[in-house]
Amino acid sequence: MKKFIVIFTLFTFSFGISQNKKTSKEKPLIVLNQKIISYSQFEQINPNLVDSISVLKDKKAIDKYGEKGENGVIEVYTKKPIFQPIMKTKTIYLLGGIAASITKEDMEFAKKYGFIFHNFGCIAPVDFEKYETKNAQVFDWLNETYGTDWQKEMKSSAFGFEKWKMKE
Template identity: 55%
Template sequence: MNFKLLFCFFTASIVLQAQEKKQNDTIKIEINSNTKTIYLLGGIDSVITKEDLDFAKKYNIQFHDFGCIAPTNFEEYEVKNELVFEFLNKNYGKQWQKEIKPSVLGFEKWKKKEI
């Protein structure tokens, strides 16, 4: 019984590492692309709402919800989001800050640094 549990844990760990590497490679490509992505921490249900989709369309960005499997390197995704926040400020002024939900990964921390 313990062997099965250990095997499941080991397999899940390998799968998560592969998914994280794929996500990291994707992020590097996305930062240099025309499409900007804001990363969200979700759960079982998607946290992307109709309002978020409207925001994404208006400001030409997209959202990525990690769902149940949160990344282990939160700081890296916060930095990626900060780059998008800077892009939004540069291209749209500060109005977007009133429209984005404050629970976006790293937004409140970035906003405090900006002031």
């Protein structure tokens, strides 16, 4: 009889837990320094620069962010408000030429802005969109930090540069 009671208790306890579990395939909204960002941008955050993280659920998330917050919100605040030190990557990805090469202009750009070019040559990577997204983050930061002057020095073969300029 004791075995039955123990098994019955465990069964009802585990059944009760599974009934209360909220499962959602939707991901929460990610907000960095009060700006909504994508998960790929979230993955680029240097954890050493995070000052605080807040999690908003249910009514609080919806009140603050509307429908976008219905799956919860993760708010991340960094120690420094600028985007550059948050990014792990210091690379701008290019597609151009038969052979990958580095020019004098590339070296000058790297020295001036702190980013290097990675040239894939004439073979585009399979996950092209991933590199476009990374480049867009760099372009946004360069625009915030240096205005639009850097755009004259940017190679048009940088992944997503022309597309990024159109949204500007």
